[in-house]
Amino acid sequence: MSYKLRVEALQAWYGQHQVLKGISMPIRANTITAVIGPSGCGKSTFIRCLNRMHEVVPGTRVAGRVWLDGRNIYNGINAVEVRRRVGMVFQTPNIFPAMSIFQNVVAGLYLNGIRGRRQLQERAENCLQQAGLWEEVRDRLHDTAAGLSSGQLQRLCIARALAVEPEILLMDEPCSALDPIASIRIEELMRELKASYTIILVTHNMQQAARVSDYTAYLCDGELVEYESTPEVFIRPKDSRTENYITGRGADTRPL
Amino acid sequence: MICAIGLLGLVLLMVILIWQAAGPSIKAFGFSFFFTREWDPVHGRFGALPYIYGTLVSTLLALLLAGPVSLGAAVYVAEFAPRKIKNILGFMIDLLAAVPGIIFGLWGNFVLSPWLAGSLEPRLEHYFGFLPLFRGPATGVGMLAAGIILAIMISPLITAVSREVLEIVPASQREAMIALGATPWEVVRRAVLPYARTGIVGAFTLGLGRAIGETMALTMVIGNRPQISASLFAPAYTMTSVIVNEFTEAVEPLHLAALIHIALVLFLVTLLVNTVARLMIYLMNRRVKKWTV
Numbered sequence: 001m002s003y004k005l006r007v008e009a010l011q012a013w014y015g016q017h018q019v020l021k022g023i024s025m026p027i028r029a030n031t032i033t034a035v036i037g038p039s040g041c042g043k044s045t046f047i048r049c050l051n052r053m054h055e056v057v058p059g060t061r062v063a064g065r066v067w068l069d070g071r072n073i074y075n076g077i078n079a080v081e082v083r084r085r086v087g088m089v090f091q092t093p094n095i096f097p098a099m100s101i102f103q104n105v106v107a108g109l110y111l112n113g114i115r116g117r118r119q120l121q122e123r124a125e126n127c128l129q130q131a132g133l134w135e136e137v138r139d140r141l142h143d144t145a146a147g148l149s150s151g152q153l154q155r156l157c158i159a160r161a162l163a164v165e166p167e168i169l170l171m172d173e174p175c176s177a178l179d180p181i182a183s184i185r186i187e188e189l190m191r192e193l194k195a196s197y198t199i200i201l202v203t204h205n206m207q208q209a210a211r212v213s214d215y216t217a218y219l220c221d222g223e224l225v226e227y228e229s230t231p232e233v234f235i236r237p238k239d240s241r242t243e244n245y246i247t248g249r250g251a252d253t254r255p256l
Numbered sequence: 257m258i259c260a261i262g263l264l265g266l267v268l269l270m271v272i273l274i275w276q277a278a279g280p281s282i283k284a285f286g287f288s289f290f291f292t293r294e295w296d297p298v299h300g301r302f303g304a305l306p307y308i309y310g311t312l313v314s315t316l317l318a319l320l321l322a323g324p325v326s327l328g329a330a331v332y333v334a335e336f337a338p339r340k341i342k343n344i345l346g347f348m349i350d351l352l353a354a355v356p357g358i359i360f361g362l363w364g365n366f367v368l369s370p371w372l373a374g375s376l377e378p379r380l381e382h383y384f385g386f387l388p389l390f391r392g393p394a395t396g397v398g399m400l401a402a403g404i405i406l407a408i409m410i411s412p413l414i415t416a417v418s419r420e421v422l423e424i425v426p427a428s429q430r431e432a433m434i435a436l437g438a439t440p441w442e443v444v445r446r447a448v449l450p451y452a453r454t455g456i457v458g459a460f461t462l463g464l465g466r467a468i469g470e471t472m473a474l475t476m477v478i479g480n481r482p483q484i485s486a487s488l489f490a491p492a493y494t495m496t497s498v499i500v501n502e503f504t505e506a507v508e509p510l511h512l513a514a515l516i517h518i519a520l521v522l523f524l525v526t527l528l529v530n531t532v533a534r535l536m537i538y539l540m541n542r543r544v545k546k547w548t549v
């Protein structure tokens with residue numbers, strides 16, 4: 001199986017504060033990789049480095065290499081192209097409230113200069129269907145997106161990310177604002193999307209990581225402690241810190 | 257709360273008092289006051305149309321000139337300027353907003369008007385003279401001068417408020433657009449400006465309110481002639497200017513009442529404009545609260 005993404009010696013800073021301390025981690029195509037770890041350990045920072053969103057915050061710095069299909073995203077590809085190939089879904093559904101549902105979905109296509117009404121409509125329907133939202137919104141595509149429930153909003157964000165046809169989808173705690181039913185719905189969705197995308201999922205929910213992911217990475221204090229197939233990590237963790245964390249005895253790993 | 261009600265009562269009281277003082281004029285002319293061109297203190301015939309026209313056109317002209325420039329400046333300061341330049345520009349904008357109107361009036365009189373008469377107006381007539389807007393004797397005193405002065409006076413306010421509005425757009429909105437592969441300019445155009453639209457309209461409306469109420473600077477450059485002319489070079493007169501110029505000389509009760517009648521209209525219009533502006537900025541703030549978790 002091929003590696004879609006290879007992270008090598010990745011380090012990241014906020015000002016003087018080093019958050020990632022050299023992470024190396026190959027990621028296979030068409031898999032779901034869960035990134036778990038205590039709050040503040042650098043999970044969000046890590047995945048934000050994978051589509052060059054980290055550098056958007058002033059005063060930040062990144063070192064190391066991230067190979068996307070054999071090309072280093074930090075060298076020779078511009079950030080805009082990287083972000084179009086590596087899509088992102090944020091923790092809180094950040095839809096554009098001034099736009100309609102339809103406009104939200106096609107916002108990224110618009111940026112790519114695709115303006116044909118027919119083409120946009122087709123893609124919007126297709127992506128909404130993939131995100132499992134089509135049936136719920138087909139009659140109000142042109143209403144403002146602000147009227148949707150938070151589960152629907154998050155699925156709209158997923159549809160919006162899918163519309164630019166990324167190769168990789170980064171999801172930072174996509175279910176943390178959702179109720180269990182809506183979360184399950186998104187998990188099912190991730191499993192369906194796996195066929196065409198490579199997914200990296202940050203989650204605090206151990207059951208969720210166990211349910212949906214193929215591989216699990218345990219980050220602690222900016223370092224990659226363990227990275228194995230999900231059953232391995234959950235059944236036979238090699239590192240005691242991982243074991244403590246997933247069994248909930250995290251007292252020694254979680255500075256409170 | 258009590259203070260708020262007290263203030264509201266005060267405003268109401270003012271409206272009523274002005275209304276009463278304007279009574280003779282309201283009784284004599286009624287609605288035709290707003291559609292009559294004549295202003296003849298000698299024969300006791302008063303119509304406010306030229307003043308309303310003067311205020312309206314000079315204000316719109318100012319908004320047309322100041323709007324794009326202010327918005328551009330606000331976008332630059334809020335989105336693109338490095339921190340140092342940001343602070344310096346912010347300070348200068350605030351400083352400009354604090355300059356008394358009379359100073360702008362003097363500057364308009366001694367610098368702007370001669371330049372308009374000698375340079376800009378002849379050139380405009382040369383190139384755009386086919387439009388009635390840019391035809392006529394280039395005196396440098398008139399609607400164009402008034403519009404420009406007003407534009408300079410209201411742009412600090414519009415810039416400052418627009419900037420504040422842009423800066424409260426949540427980072428998550430920008431990041432959403434960036435993550436879709438937007439360039440910095442696309443982020444502004446497709447995420448920040450649409451999100452801030454209501455607030456920006458509010459900022460413009462505040463500028464409009466300020467322009468309607470402005471008096472001294474205008475009186476010094478508009479030419480003070482109650483006429484309605486298609487040409488921007490021609491002198492005009494505004495509601496505020498006529499009040500300040502004629503108030504002390506108005507001996508006839510009807511003349512005085514007519515002036516107060518104009519003041520009443522002015523008061524109600526500015527009240528309305530400012531309320532609308534505040535409401536829009538409030539709505540923008542509410543949206544921000546709703547969309548930042």
Ligand SMILES: Nc1ncnc2c1ncn2[C@@H]1O[C@H](COP(=O)(O)OP(=O)(O)OP(=O)(O)O)[C@@H](O)[C@H]1O
Pocket residue numbers: 014017019037038039040041042043044045046057
């Ligand atoms: N904008 C920022 N400026 C400065 N420091 C930051 C910023 N964002 C995060 N940090 C710091 O970087 C470290 C890692 O943060 P990060 O958000 O990556 O953690 P996380 O693992 O995603 O946590 P959580 O599970 O709570 O989301 C933390 O110590 C945090 O305080």
Ligand SMILES: [Mg+2]
Pocket residue numbers: 043044045172
């Ligand atoms: Mg996080």
